[in-house]
Amino acid sequence: MDLPLVAAAKQSTPRERARAQTVADIIRLGRQHLALHGAAGLSLRAVARDLGVVSSAVYRYVESRDELLTLLLIDAYGELGDDVDAAVDALPEGDYRGRFLALGRAVRQWALREPARYALLFGSPVPGYQAPAERTTEPGTRVIYRMVGIFDAAYRAGALAAEVAPAVVVPPALAANLAAVRAELGVAVPEPALARGVLVWTSVFGAVSFEVFGQYGADTFAARDELFEHQLEVLLGVVGL
Amino acid sequence: MDLPLVAAAKQSTPRERARAQTVADIIRLGRQHLALHGAAGLSLRAVARDLGVVSSAVYRYVESRDELLTLLLIDAYGELGDDVDAAVDALPEGDYRGRFLALGRAVRQWALREPARYALLFGSPVPGYQAPAERTTEPGTRVIYRMVGIFDAAYRAGALAAEVAPAVVVPPALAANLAAVRAELGVAVPEPALARGVLVWTSVFGAVSFEVFGQYGADTFAARDELFEHQLEVLLGVVGL
DNA sequence: GCATGTCAAGAGCATTGCTCGCATTTGTTT
DNA sequence: AAACAAATGCGAGCAATGCTCTTGACATGC
Numbered sequence: 001m002d003l004p005l006v007a008a009a010k011q012s013t014p015r016e017r018a019r020a021q022t023v024a025d026i027i028r029l030g031r032q033h034l035a036l037h038g039a040a041g042l043s044l045r046a047v048a049r050d051l052g053v054v055s056s057a058v059y060r061y062v063e064s065r066d067e068l069l070t071l072l073l074i075d076a077y078g079e080l081g082d083d084v085d086a087a088v089d090a091l092p093e094g095d096y097r098g099r100f101l102a103l104g105r106a107v108r109q110w111a112l113r114e115p116a117r118y119a120l121l122f123g124s125p126v127p128g129y130q131a132p133a134e135r136t137t138e139p140g141t142r143v144i145y146r147m148v149g150i151f152d153a154a155y156r157a158g159a160l161a162a163e164v165a166p167a168v169v170v171p172p173a174l175a176a177n178l179a180a181v182r183a184e185l186g187v188a189v190p191e192p193a194l195a196r197g198v199l200v201w202t203s204v205f206g207a208v209s210f211e212v213f214g215q216y217g218a219d220t221f222a223a224r225d226e227l228f229e230h231q232l233e234v235l236l237g238v239v240g241l
Numbered sequence: 242m243d244l245p246l247v248a249a250a251k252q253s254t255p256r257e258r259a260r261a262q263t264v265a266d267i268i269r270l271g272r273q274h275l276a277l278h279g280a281a282g283l284s285l286r287a288v289a290r291d292l293g294v295v296s297s298a299v300y301r302y303v304e305s306r307d308e309l310l311t312l313l314l315i316d317a318y319g320e321l322g323d324d325v326d327a328a329v330d331a332l333p334e335g336d337y338r339g340r341f342l343a344l345g346r347a348v349r350q351w352a353l354r355e356p357a358r359y360a361l362l363f364g365s366p367v368p369g370y371q372a373p374a375e376r377t378t379e380p381g382t383r384v385i386y387r388m389v390g391i392f393d394a395a396y397r398a399g400a401l402a403a404e405v406a407p408a409v410v411v412p413p414a415l416a417a418n419l420a421a422v423r424a425e426l427g428v429a430v431p432e433p434a435l436a437r438g439v440l441v442w443t444s445v446f447g448a449v450s451f452e453v454f455g456q457y458g459a460d461t462f463a464a465r466d467e468l469f470e471h472q473l474e475v476l477l478g479v480v481g482l
Numbered sequence: 483g484c485a486t487g488t489c490a491a492g493a494g495c496a497t498t499g500c501t502c503g504c505a506t507t508t509g510t511t512t
Numbered sequence: 513a514a515a516c517a518a519a520t521g522c523g524a525g526c527a528a529t530g531c532t533c534t535t536g537a538c539a540t541g542c
Binding site: 037038039040041116119120122123124125126127128133137141165166168170171173174176177180181195196198199202203204205206207209210213214215217218220221222223226227229230231233234235237238 | 278279280281282357360361363364365366367368369374378382406407409411412414415417418421422436437439440443444445446447448450451454455456458459461462463464467468470471472474475476478479
Binding site: 483484485486487488489490491492493494495496497498499500501502503504505506507508509510511512 | 513514515516517518519520521522523524525526527528529530531532533534535536537538539540541542
């Protein structure tokens with residue numbers, strides 16, 4: 001039990017370094033198998049084969065198949081978060097629209113490049129697997145936090161429309177939830193805009209999921225880039241940016 | 242090969258009736274297992290056990306595990322389509338907003354009631370499984386066709402706003418795709434509104450997927466009914482209804 | 483140099499999808 | 513009613529899977 005795993009980089013004895021390297025190799029191979037066969041087809045035995053080791057040996061490094069899934073989950077959230085951060089940071093802080101577009105494009109690009117990993121993060125839950133919240137919540141909230149940050153900065157700068165027509169009332173129970181979010185994240189955006197932000201959030205991922213999961217059909221939408229760009233533009237209007 | 246399957250209801254000899262009944266039982270049991278263990282955990286052997294029959298016997302009725310998945314896919318699309326149709330038809334033809342809301346609610350209700358089947362339809366593709374388009378396209382397009390029908394009826398009645406602020410240009414390549422859709426479905430809705438309709442479509446399912454797949458986190462949004470209602474209201478504004 | 487702890491190996495258990503040969507049931511036809 | 517042929521069920525078997533446990537080899541650090 002209590003495997004050091006990837007966290008063992010400090011004060012590295014040769015053993016720990018070798019171990020960390022092996023775990024990293026396992027994650028890398030797991031990523032490949034994930035891409036080829038999906039989360040359900042992820043096989044520790046196959047990873048062991050590729051690692052050139054007998055199947056039982058990998059259990060020295062990874063507690064179980066679920067543990068490997070968790071590692072891959074964190075790994076994928078991290079890479080997506082890094083991509084999004086890089087794309088957003090490439091634009092000036094005051095370019096709120098540009099930053100939102102960059103965020104959306106970065107999510108889509110990563111999803112199209114890594115469909116299996118995207119499916120692991122945002123697709124159907126893997127049956128029988130429950131991600132350990134204490135390890136996945138932080139990396140899993142990076143993108144939405146980043147998006148809310150853009151909206152918040154725009155609001156504070158007066159760049160976010162106060163009212164978007166048609167006005168839609170926010171029911172009290174929802175307003176209470178949103179107030180809690182506001183307090184937790186320390187953002188200034190008022191509830192109505194925050195509520196619209198939630199819709200924008202779900203819509204961006206809805207659009208990406210439809211494309212990645214093949215819901216559009218084979219040849220209905222050939223102009224997928226343009227479709228997504230258009231969707232982002234409309235969503236900008238929805239939130240009042 | 243060439244199993245008659247469920248199609249054998251006409252001119253029923255006793256054999257064919259018994260066979261159809263057995264296939265129906267297999268689908269019913271498959272549905273239960275799907276709900277309990279997910280698509281990846283769907284096991285023909287387990288179905289055989291529940292059917293009180295040896296594992297190899299089910300192959301007399303269902304070609305393979307993938308074939309059973311296809312049957313369950315069609316079954317689920319059918320039920321969702323029926324639910325949506327019933328909900329929409331319960332409102333007068335001219336109540337376009339009400340019909341759209343009813344459609345959205347029906348999708349969400351069905352998804353929450355049948356999360357595993359919803360995941361099969363709209364979640365990550367099952368790895369190694371490709372749905373046979375010639376059997377699943379028709380049932381799989383019922384909901385979106387119904388939604389487009391509502392928009393089209395509203396447009397023809399002059400109830401759909403011609404322009405929704407802020408105006409977003411539809412790039413030519415996308416416009417061409419949309420024109421093809423218009424022609425194929427025989428709808429009158431102009432391209433800009435149709436494009437917004439696509440976003441609304443993806444957004445509805447994006448919102449439902451987030452909720453069903455647990456992307457919202459455990460306790461951030463307690464007022465989920467209100468959240469979804471709000472999202473539908475905003476989406477009505479997006480499409481100009 | 484030796485005790486300690488780490489590691490890989492291999493056998494084993496229960497599970498899966500699927501195939502095949504053989505027996506039995508069942509509906510129809512003579 | 514008897515005979516036939518098709519449909520059906522059975523059970524063994526193959527190649528996988530995840531995971532456990534025991535055994536023996538090895539390296540580390542005192």
